[in-house]
Amino acid sequence: MNSTKRTGLGGVEDTLRNFWETRPVRPLAGGKVGGVAAAIGVRYGIDPILVRVAFVLAALYGGAGLVLYLLGWLLFPKEGDPAPGSAEPTRQPTSTALAVVLVVLLVPVVFWLTSSPSIIGLALGLGALYLVHRNYGDRGVAPAAPTPADAPQPTVPVTDNTWVYPGSAAVTAPPNETPQQTPPAWDPLGAAPFAWDLPEPNEPEEPEPQRPRRRWISFATLGLAAFFGGLAATLGARPDIALAIALGVLGLGMIAGAFLRGGRGLIGAAIPVGALAMLLAVVPPDGITGGLGNEEITPSSIEQVQPHYQRSAGSLVLNMQDLRIADGQELRTGAKVGFGDILVRVPPKVDVTARCAAEIGGVQCLRDSADGRRAERSVVDQGDDGPGGGNLVLDLTVGAGNVEVIRG
Incomplete structure (x- = not known):
């Protein structure tokens, strides 16, 4: 039987309507932060660990x-205490205070989604x-109430010492005749007539066969990931790309594994690959070299500026x-830091042409600023006194951190 028949879903509109009516419920127990991944895992019978990894990827x-994740936290209801007289937990909407906080967090994050990836x-x-x-x-949903056609039929009253099969009509004996008794199936020899009025024992249901985990x-997936990653590197792509x-x-493999009951071993490979990709993404294209730690340089003359x-x-x-640059004289310098900050103090009256860039972080380039991923600003500032006082050209880059250029 296909999934459409099982779930009763038709087109896209019916699927979306059904999703909203039966959307996941954030459980009281088992959730980490907000319970969104646990809610999806419980609702669809997927390992919550795979859901969390999918969110991280x-x-x-x-x-x-x-x-x-923030949208799920906002829109998925929370599991509440059962109503009086009921064992089923209730669905509680997200509290107003939490909803306001989530919306406030969503606004800047949504505006951050400007790149193609x-x-x-x-x-x-x-x-x-x-x-x-x-x-x-169809998983994780309570079964619907029985329809009138499926509702249990009322018990047929029988006379004393008369047994009838469940669901069958009682046979009324003619006057002055003793009613005929028929032994149940579990006592074909009629050895225990005193227990014939007990219900038929139900046969135990056979457990569903466990589908084997598909380790292949x-x-x-690991082979395909190595192939396509190596192919991209061979074609000249940056290491982080x-x-x-x-x-x-690897992410596609884990999604396929969620359907096919496999792929859990990919989690251990995805975490270091993702961490290394993030690390290399903030490294400048030509790499970084140099020492470690903090350094402050205060040159007293132009000749001391590297x-x-x-x-x-x-x-x-x-x-x-405090550096003095004569009119018509130009001084060029630059700096690059892999992980950290750059701060440059320029003379108050010098003309400045500066380029400030950060792969991840923020830049404050005199009167211009930016932050986020690949933040960059290029400015030309002649100071409050206008043109004159020499020209200073700066080229400043950090991989992850902040760049700041200030006067005085």
């Missing part, structure tokens, strides 16, 4: 997973949830506020 693609990740996440509901929408999914492609293949400063990790402070 989607978050790596421009923050799409974070948006989907984030939009693709959001579309893939919503599409995966649609397909899961389409195929497994993990090996096949190649790892992102491999991570996407053409370039570089640190692998830490903070770099370049204090040139």
